[in-house]
Amino acid sequence: MNAVKLIGNVGREITVKEFEGGKLATFSLATNETYLNRNKEEVTSTSWHNIVAWGKLAQSCEELLSKGKLVAIEGRLNYRQYQNKEDQTVKVMEIVAVKIEEVVKKSE
Template structure:
């Protein structure tokens, strides 16, 4: 039996940094951090919050939108996929995982 594989991420959160813009291979790229909050009950029944920070990358049509409207604190809904990059530092292999945007809604 063949299993269908999928790499799909949906997040709703707030931009936790101003976007930075760089050129790579003749294309402009936007990078920023998105924070999300999770609420849960601990063992004593107390409500607890945890925050997560996600590295986000945007290409193409999303870059001008983020240049105009992307500011720290802006609420966003993001749909995308996980991308991992690997590189060597001082002989050690390092990895970096980010979310590449497919779709974006400014909330």
């Protein structure tokens, strides 16, 4: 089973491309992990993920998401590669989203 669930902040504005068959939205997502190091100091580590959404979901991303917004994403990992202009092979790992929801923090 290829399934991914992430909660994080949108890292940059959404990029949307239109095709005959619909839309493609791409953006980055920052997730944070906090832990204590050997000196009992709290350390936060940030990981960056490339997110891809197609069709109606891409349309929703374009309308609702913006940089910094906290979201929950469900999707699958996708690995692909292509040749760049310098004829080098570029490998890409991305998350193809199937569900994206804004996360609303409860007030204390």
